[in-house]
Amino acid sequence: MKYPIITFSDCSELTRQRLEIRSGWEEAVKDKTLWVGEGKEFNAVRVQDAAAKARQLIPESRQGSDPDRIEGQAAVHLYEVLQDTPVVVLDDRGLWRWLSLAHFWDFIAWREEKPFASGNHLKYLDCNNSSEAVLPRMYRRVAALGGAEHVHLAYAIPKGTDFWRSHVLRIKTATTPAMTRALVRFQAEHQLKTEEIRELAKRLRRVWANAVLEIYDDNEAAGLIAEQAEDLIEKSNASQ
Secondary structure: OEEEEOOHHHHHHHHHHHHHOOOOHHHHHHHHOEEEOOOOEOOHHHHHHHHHHHHHOOOOOOOOOOHHHHHHHHHHHHHHHHOOOOHHHHOOHHHHHHHHHHOOHHHHHHHOHHHHHHOOOHHHOOOOOOOOOHHHHHHHHHHHHOOHHHHHHHHOOOOOHHHHHHHHHOOHHHHOHHHHHHHHHHHHHHOOOHHHHHHHHHHHHHHHOOOOHHHOOHHHHHHHHHHHOHHHHHHHHHHO
C-alpha cells in the first residue's frame, strides 16, 4: 500500500508552527507529507469523513461532558476507516502522525485541552507511545475489544480514562479480546471505584501467571472476573 507519513522531527516542527504561528498550516502539512510504499493508495477521503464525524462529537461546552466516552465514540469512526489497512502500515508511526496533524488536530486538541494549554502536547501527537498518543489509543481501544462487532463497548464506561489506559491498553488484557470485553461489561455494570478496579486488576494479573487466558471465551472470561471481584462487589454495594 502507498500511504502518507510525517517524520518525528517534522511533527515537532509542524506542531510548534500550529501553536505559535498558525498561518499556512494546511500547506505546511502537505509540504512535509511523504508518500511511502507501493500499490493501492491509502484512502484519505474516508479519513476526512471520520475526522469530520469526530469533530461533530465535540460538545459546545466541556461542562457536564464526558471526554473519554466521546473519545470512545470517535474511536468507532476511526476504526471503521482503518480496519482493513495492512498491519505493516498501521505499525508505521509516521502514518499516525500524518492522521493526527492533517485531519484530527482539532479533536486531539480538544481531548487533551489541559496538556495543550500547558505545552505538554507532543506525546499526544508524535505517536511514539501508542497508549498515550490519542489516535493510536483510539484505534487500539476498538481492536482490543475484537473489532467492529463490539464497537458499542468502546464507549460503555462513563469517565473511563483511567480504566482504558491503566487496565486495558497498557497491559496484556489488550491482547485478549474476550477478557477485554468481559472486563468492560463488568465495569459498565458495577462501576467499581478506582481503588476497587485496581485491586481487581492486581488479582487478574496473578491469574495471568498461572492460566492461559488467551483461550477463554466470553462466558469463561466473565465468570473469572465475577469470581475474582465477588467481595469487591459486595463492598461496593455496601458503601452505596
